[in-house]
Amino acid sequence: MLPSVRTGTAQAGAAGTITLDSGASAIDSYYTGCIVQTTGGTGGAGGSGSLNNQARVITAYVGSTKVATISPSWETNPDSTTTFSVLSTEFATLVLADVVGWRGTAPNTLQSGRVDSYVGAMAASVIAAATFAANALDAVWATLTSGLTTASTIGKLLVDNVNATISSRLATASYTAPDNATIAAIAGYVDTEVAAIKAKTDLIPAAPAAVADIPTAAQNAAGLLDLAAGIETGITPRQGLRLMLAALVGKLSGAATATVTIRDTTDSKNRVVAACDADGNRSAVTLDAS
Secondary structure (H helix, E strand, O other), X not given: OOOEEEXXXXXXXXXXXXXXXXXXXXXXXXXXXXXXXXXXXXXXXXXXXXXXXXXXXXXXXXXXXXXXXXXOOOOOOOOOOOEEEEEOXXXXXXXXXXXXXXXXXXXXXXXXXXOOXXXXXXOXXXXXXXXXXXXXXXXXXXXXHXXXXXXXXXXXXXXXXXXXXXXXXXXXXXXXXXXXXXXXXXXXXXXXXXXXXXXXXXXXXXXXXXXXXXXXXXHHHHHHHOOOOOOEOOXXXXXXXXXXXXXXXXXXXXXXXXXXXXXXXXXOOEEEEEEEOOOOOEEEEEEOOO
């Protein structure tokens, strides 16, 4: 006689399934391989008593819905009045299902599909994760630093030299202190030269230079023609040109007299008025270069 592993009243049924009671296992495949037998209610009892109850092999089981798929299909579909009994067989996967359930519980949660012993899953009474990590780090640190404390090792030599004071690393016999006075003089010279260069570059228009900062041709000409004392003291190039133009082409009056007058080219003013003797020698000259 097969042992019963679950009895109850079905929640529903169909041609190829039966929905077990709400208290049935929530683990997928838990009842796969077992036999489900109807024991009462719809599809559960025949005219000849319990010998007419239906029995089917469970081929699949979904724990979240409690739906068991059976084979072959029912002759009479069960419903919410049908009572059932799940019978275990040698082909049942109850043991496998137990393992499935065990794998999903702490501290045996799967890691990449494996049941590993890893620090995060260790029970506190066995070894704490923090303790394990600290001891591991201590061991690694001890291994790394052993090369820094063993005499004659490269690590030890480096540590000893790095820890030495800076002053002790200078060889007194071969070390020459810098000439601070010379350095200061050079620094002062550099400052002076930089200041002189800056004074020149400050006069350069911004790059690119603004058009307003660039003198026009007229401005350049005016600057040259009106250059103070550009010809002689008190006479600009513009004034000198006026006087020379008048002397060359301006109207002249009073020749062979005591006063010679030369007009400007527009005959609007006297440019040159000269006092002359009988021989025409100038003894005094009055100029109007305006």
